[in-house]
Amino acid sequence: MKDTAKKRLTIGLITDWAEDPYHSTLRTGIADAAEKNDVNLICFVTGRINPDADSYEAQQNILFDFVNKKNVDGLIIISGSVGHWIGARELNEHFQRYKSMPMVSIALPIAGTSSVLVDNVKGIRDLLVHLIKDHGYRKLAFIKGPEQNLEAEQRFLVYREVLEDYKISFDPRLIVQGDFLTKTGAAAVRVLLDERNMTPEAIIAANDEMACGAIMELKRRGITVPQKMAVAGFDNMEMDNFTFPTLTTVQQPLYKQAMLSVDLLMGQIQNNSETQNLLLPTELVIRESCGCLSMQQDKTERNPEAPAKTDLPGLVKTGMDEFSRQLLDSMDSFIDYEKSSIGEQWAEILIQAFFTDLSDRKANRFTNALNEIIYKTINSMSSPTFWHEMINRIRSIVYDHISDADFLTRAENLLHQARTMICEITRRNEIFKKLEMSTEASRLRNLGEELLERIEIDPLLDEVAKELPRIGVKSSYLSMYKNPESPLENSKLILAFNEDGRLDIDLNKNIFPSKNLFPDSSEFKKRRFTAIVETLFYGKQPLGLAIFEMASRNWKIYEALRFVMINSLRSSLLLKQLQDQANRLEEEVKARTKDLTKINTKLEREIRERKRTEEDLTRSNADLEQFAYIASHDLQEPLRMVSSYVQLLERRLKNSLDKDSGEFMDFIVDGAKRMQTMISDLLTYSRVTTNQKQFISTDCNQLLEKVVTNIQTMVAETKAKITYSCPITVNADPSQLTQIFQNLIANAVKFHSEKEPRVEIKGEDKNGEWIFSVKDNGIGIDEKFKNKIFVMFQRLHTRNEYPGTGIGLAICKKIIERHKGRIWIDSKPGKGSTFYFTIPKTQEKQNDRLQS
Amino acid sequence: MIDYRADGTPIEILLVEDNPGDVRLTLEALKESKVHNNISVVKDGEEALAFLRQQDRFANSPRPDIVLLDLNLPKLNGVEVLTEIKSDPNLKRIPVVILTTSKDEEDILKTYNYHANCYVTKPVDFDKFLLVVKSIEDFWLNIVKLPHK
The missing domain is CATH 3.30.1140 (Ribosomal protein S3 C-terminal domain)
Structure with a gap:
């Protein structure tokens, strides 16, 4: 914002958002001055520096970081409040960050910056002197402000000085620590009266709030103020007029302080003015709580510098100008308060009217003029103190100049009328303000409700x-x-x-x-x-x-607004957070579901494909088996032709063939015969599934009896001993089961060693399935061939050693697979073999789709 | 050659076989037979029935004393021909010997269900085929090889 010629300047205000009249007055003054200077104002509600880390002020402190040259051209700091918790050194350090910017501090000095301070010394000295000199109090209790607060400390120092001046001994028992809050004023009374058993004549509090707290506590105890104990404060706040009794206090020129701080800052921004430190006088405001009845205060003691009394004509003669100047001068500390709205002519107009009324009983000019002035200022008037004080001043002037009893009575009457009018306007204004406040409160409440909805x-x-x-x-x-x-x-x-x-x-x-x-x-x-x-x-x-x-x-509404906003936003944000979370979750679920669906689809597809493949496989298996059946069937035909005609030829040419030709023919016949056996085996193998029969309940012992009978010849030849024990009934295809036993037993007998073959067959129920074993004492087989033996046409021996095509075990395996069982061998070469096979107890109903 | 018939006429045999190799083989085997026979050959099931019923060009055919019926035939297969024969009151008394390459017991049973009189597997070994022919002679002597089981 360097281009000040084009852009409007902006000043910043750093403040704590205390809602008390002290801050309100200062802020109003600064806002008014900003308006007058045609500059923008941004109030940074920073809270107090270095608060308790858990308090909301800690969050407000973040705003200190938002103050910069980009958004403000200069700064006003209400240092008395933002520096509440810290000492002078820390305060200086804290504001070092803005040192490149023009700054003005209100209430407390900050090193290297301009300041507009209040002369705490004069005001509190006047107050103490009034209490000691005018009321004769000697036992003065003092409620201190916060320990680190400079202003509070200053006020206490003055207290000690004045005591010294009037030779009153300092009694630490009369000093109580407070912190500017109402409740600490009440607490101080309890400390003084209960704990320390002190009975001070007057209690002076370092600010008005504590003074009010003290008055309330005293009233609660039946101690009337000011009759039994006087109380005085410091600040002059609006409420002081409405306490019972009204509070005697020291007035700080807050509005003026605010206006001057803006003036100083503007000078520094626009003209690079030197830093200045202004000290504004404070004014004693005497009301009831000290013992004076200020409204009816009879100024018995005459101003020694006042001119000799004259009668009204003489008074008028001394000149309106001088009289009004006197009034303006005496109202100096109040004057800027309303200056901007009523102009400097107000005093002259008012005095003119007052004198007109004194000489003309029916004129009623004074009250009309006052009424007009008050109404002009009513909206910006935050305290009726000004007008009451003005009446007091006029009265003093009148008493200083007029001795005529008649005129005095008339003046007294006029002033009384004015007081009544001020009270009435004030009362109405208060009611109006209350109404306005309650309207605002209800609007705020409505807003809060609306927002909550x-x-x-x-x-x-x-x-x-x-x-x-x-x-x-x-x-x-x-x-x-x-x-x-x-x-x-x-x-x-x-x-x-x-x-x-x-x-x-x-x-x-x-x-x-x-x-x-x-x-x-x-x-x-x-x-x-x-x-x-x-x-x-x-x-x-x-x-x-x-x-x-x-x-x-x-100003109150803005702070209330913040709370409303925070609360509403917070719930909204929480809701949003929740919704976001829910959405995220939903999306996650969606994503997962999508994944799942994808996986499902994939699985379904795979299952479909597998099913199709299975069907294809089944079909092709069936086709293959059918093919094998037909092929082997049809293959036999030409094979038979070959061997039959060779044999026929051999037969017919028996005598004319040489030896070689005969052997060749034998080879042809032998080959054809072997091939026929293999084809026949292949047929048997394919028939396991192409010609399957239903499973039926089959008595194994009976079945084995038949098997042994079938292979009787072979058994007899080898002198084999076959024993069996299968006292079980299984669900199986009996002809196929017969084939298994026949093949296994035949093998057991066939592959015998030098010993006499012994074959032991067992069948039993084991682990939920039927398990059969065919044990022999034959040649056994090597571990590495255990699986090979179940493969079709796999032979471990030459045909000369052991005849056969090598289909027997393959057929066994296929039959057992059809029965959903397993077959394996346990064998050691030279020690014999045991073939095991199982048939599940619960046979699913066989699918006969393969049956041709 | 033994003539079983009192009147000395040869046994009339009808061979239903489409495979010329088998036809010839059967003829050769029968040549060596001691039984005097007269063989007629038809190539399919329809011809077989026409022959048996002496229809069309078979009007003058002799009534066979025995039928050697191959199972695998064009047009009407062996089983169908057998069914026809066994359901025809005029023909059903003619003994039928089924000749087939298949050892399938199912086939045998099926055939028997249709009242085949005999079942003979054509062997690869010609010597065994001679035994088959011999068994036909035996059949004629009322020794019939019944399917086992």
């Missing part, structure tokens, strides 16, 4: 845009930090509205550097504005920034 973020923002202008927010920008972990990087604008309603957010331009506070496109750039920057957060999670353009000077 809208938990979805977008309708919530709609509502905010609609409702906020009604409670004094002209326009607003709400933005969320893009990355809450580093709020200073970028922010995303989520809401912008003005009096016309919600503004469309250009999604391409809604991201901006957080430090700029609002996007460049903001309307703020087009007109002068006064705005408040509040941080939004929940828990320790920073959320974003809210910027409210203030239309109302009722």
